[in-house]
Amino acid sequence: GENVAFGLKMRGIPRAEREAAAWRMLERVQLAGFAQRRPSQLSGGQAQRVALARALVIRPKVLLLDEPLSALDANLRQEMQALILELQAETGVTTVLVTHDQAEATAMAQRIGLMFEGQLHQVGSPVEFYQQPRSERIARFFGGVNFFDAQAEGHQLRLNNGIRLKSAVPLQGQVRLTVRPEQVQVLPQPPGLADNVFLAQVMAERFAGTQRRLTLQTPWGSLQAWVAPHQMFAPGQAVWIHLPPEALWPVEIGGDPSPPALFPKEEGRV
Numbered sequence: 001g002e003n004v005a006f007g008l009k010m011r012g013i014p015r016a017e018r019e020a021a022a023w024r025m026l027e028r029v030q031l032a033g034f035a036q037r038r039p040s041q042l043s044g045g046q047a048q049r050v051a052l053a054r055a056l057v058i059r060p061k062v063l064l065l066d067e068p069l070s071a072l073d074a075n076l077r078q079e080m081q082a083l084i085l086e087l088q089a090e091t092g093v094t095t096v097l098v099t100h101d102q103a104e105a106t107a108m109a110q111r112i113g114l115m116f117e118g119q120l121h122q123v124g125s126p127v128e129f130y131q132q133p134r135s136e137r138i139a140r141f142f143g144g145v146n147f148f149d150a151q152a153e154g155h156q157l158r159l160n161n162g163i164r165l166k167s168a169v170p171l172q173g174q175v176r177l178t179v180r181p182e183q184v185q186v187l188p189q190p191p192g193l194a195d196n197v198f199l200a201q202v203m204a205e206r207f208a209g210t211q212r213r214l215t216l217q218t219p220w221g222s223l224q225a226w227v228a229p230h231q232m233f234a235p236g237q238a239v240w241i242h243l244p245p246e247a248l249w250p251v252e253i254g255g256d257p258s259p260p261a262l263f264p265k266e267e268g269r270v
Contacts, residue, residue, distance in 0.1 A: 001026065001035030003050060007058040025053040028090075029083065045076045052084065056091060063088075066098045081108055102142050106130070114138060130180065135252040139178045145224045146179050147251075157248070159220050166195040168246040175250045183247035184225035186214060186233065187240045196243040202233045216241060 001022050008018035023035055029049040034042075042050065048068060055063055065084070069077045085108060088095050099105050105112050106126040113123045122134045133139035136147060150157040152171035158164050167177075191197060200223070204215040207229065214225045214233060218241065225241065233239060 003039070004035075004053045004057055007054060011058065021057055022053070025057040026050075028056075028087065029053045044072055045080060048072065048080055049083070052087065056087060056093065059091075060093060063093045063095045064098070065095060067100070068097070069104065070099075070101075077104075084108065106142075114141065131247075132249055133178070133251055136176060136178070139251055143180075144178050145181055146184070148177055148220060150175055150177055152250075155245070161220055163198075163220050165243065165248065166245045167248045167250075168244075169248075169250065171250055176252070177248050178251050179243055179247050179249070181213070181224040181226040182211070183244060184216075184223065185242040185244070186216070186225050186227050186231065187242065188233075188237075190240045191242055193242055195245060196248075198241055198243075200239055200241045202235055202237045202239055204235055205233050 001019065004025055005018045005022035008021060009015075013021070023032075026032060026035055029052055031046060031049055031053070034046070034050075039047065039050075051068070068084075069080050072080060081104065084095070084097075097105070097108055106129070109126060111123065112126060112129055114121050114129070116137070122129065122138055124132070129138065129142050133142065133144065136144075139147075148159060150159050150165065152158075152167070152173060152175045154170050154172070155167050156164065157167050157171070157175070157177070185191075186200075190199075198219055200216040200218045202214055203217050203222070206213045208226075210229065211226045212229055212231060212233070214227060216223045216225055216239070223241070227233075
């Protein structure tokens, strides 16, 4: 309790008022009745909650969380993520979360800024990072594994071996493409679709809990596909794959992209 109230004490808040505020904040982080505990009597998750309460009780304008959950086990990490999001929504405090965990950034952020070697490479929503990465390096960092080159003319794509694909995005010239493995549709029978449907062979499959990860041999080379765990495929099995045109996304070829604008210009304001 004294630890949580320390920031208020430094601001000259009277003792009764700061203790009441600290007690209320401990209740909000699910530590009611812990005010008299000593730090050595707390678990790792409880200590993290105390740190969060101490930071929020002073009603900051901006809260910086520097890898706050890195030392916690998976289940406790998910609980703390939910608590932080709940408190952020309740208090409205702008929160900056520093993390090396892509899954954590995706689960918690409304807006992500990705940095390599101290340089900002892309700013956007989690969906944009997964579906519209600016470069191959960014796509790989967020779990991209499928990349191939093509010659583009409008919505038509021609791979190096002559295979033709259709893209939802109009492109021109030599392009580098990516498709997320979970967006590759794998079917035991040919679908009634004309665009981007090919015969492939399952080379390997691995059960990963929430998904099955397949390695497929396609007319242009190896392709990774992640399907639902109930979809059963065996090595050597012939399958049909569909690459949705909207799932094919171009990434920059060669060096790193130019740094993005932190606050893109919008109509009527900056």
